[in-house]
Amino acid sequence: xxxxxxxxxxxxxxxxxxxxxxxxxxxxxxxxxxxxxxxxxxxxxxxxxxxxxxxxxxxxxxxxxxxxxxxxxxxxxxxxxxxxxxxxxxxxxxxxxxxxxxxxxxxxxxxxxxxxxxxxxxxxxxxxxxxxxxxxxxxxxxxxxxxxxxxxxxxxxxxxxxxxxxxxxxxxxxxxxxxxxxxxxxxxxxxxxxxxxxxxxxxxxxxxxxxxxxxxxxxxxxxxxxxxxxxxxxxxxxxxxxxxxx
Numbered sequence: 001x002x003x004x005x006x007x008x009x010x011x012x013x014x015x016x017x018x019x020x021x022x023x024x025x026x027x028x029x030x031x032x033x034x035x036x037x038x039x040x041x042x043x044x045x046x047x048x049x050x051x052x053x054x055x056x057x058x059x060x061x062x063x064x065x066x067x068x069x070x071x072x073x074x075x076x077x078x079x080x081x082x083x084x085x086x087x088x089x090x091x092x093x094x095x096x097x098x099x100x101x102x103x104x105x106x107x108x109x110x111x112x113x114x115x116x117x118x119x120x121x122x123x124x125x126x127x128x129x130x131x132x133x134x135x136x137x138x139x140x141x142x143x144x145x146x147x148x149x150x151x152x153x154x155x156x157x158x159x160x161x162x163x164x165x166x167x168x169x170x171x172x173x174x175x176x177x178x179x180x181x182x183x184x185x186x187x188x189x190x191x192x193x194x195x196x197x198x199x200x201x202x203x204x205x206x207x208x209x210x211x212x213x214x215x216x217x218x219x220x221x222x223x224x225x226x227x228x229x230x231x232x233x234x235x236x237x238x239x240x241x242x243x244x245x246x
Contacts, residue, residue: 188237191241
C-alpha cells in the first residue's frame with residue numbers, strides 16, 4: 001500500500017475531499033475524513049467511537065472509546081477505553097493535569113505528557129478547562145494496538161453556549177511515530193518540495209537525507225530511516241502528482 005504524508009488540519013477548508021483518505025492502512029496517518037458527530041449534552045450521555053473503523057453509536061457496544069461532555073460548560077471531557085482499559089491516554093498540560101487544547105502542529109508522541117486514572121477515564125478538574133468556544137479544539141491521545149503504542153488526535157467543535165459539541169475529525173499515526181496535532185494525510189508524499197511533481201529535485205532531497213532520519217519528509221514510510229524502501233516509493237511515483245478532484 002502507498003504511504004501517505006501529513007498535512008495540517010488548518011488546510012482542510014481549502015482542500016475539501018482531497019484530504020479524505022479514511023481507512024488507508026499504510027504505515028502513516030489514518031484519518032477518519034471530516035466528521036460531524038454530535039456529542040449529546042447532559043450528564044451520563046456518551047458517544048462511543050470505534051477508532052479502527054470510525055463507527056459510532058450511543059452505547060458501548062463495541063471496542064473503542066467514548067467522548068462525553070456534560071453539563072452547561074465544558075467541565076467534563078472524558079475519554080474512556082471500553083475493553084482496552086488503561087491503554088487509552090489523553091495528553092495534558094499543567095498541574096493539576098488538565099486536558100489541553102493543543103496548538104496546531106504540537107507534537108503528540110513519547111515526549112508528551114499523558115495521564116489516565118484507573119479505568120482509563122480522564123476528565124477536566126477543578127473548574128478549569130482549556131477548550132475554546134466557537135473553535136476547533138484538538139486533543140491528543142495515545143492507545144496501544146497489538147502491543148504497539150500509537151499516537152493520535154481528535155478535533156471537537158464547541159458552540160458558544162457549550163451545549164453544542166461535535167466531533168469533527170480523528171486521526172492517528174499507524175506506524176507508532178509521533179503525530180503533529182491536526183496532521184492529515186497528503187496524496188503525494190514523494191513530492192518532497194511540494195511543487196506538484198516527483199522529479200530530480202525530490203530525488204536529490206531524499207539522497208541528501210540518506211540514513212537515520214526522525215520525522216523528516218524524505219522518510220516516506222516513516223520508519224525512522226531514509227533507505228531503499230523510500231527510494232523505491234519515490235521512483236514509483238515519478239512524474240506529476242495526482243490532481244485534487246473538483
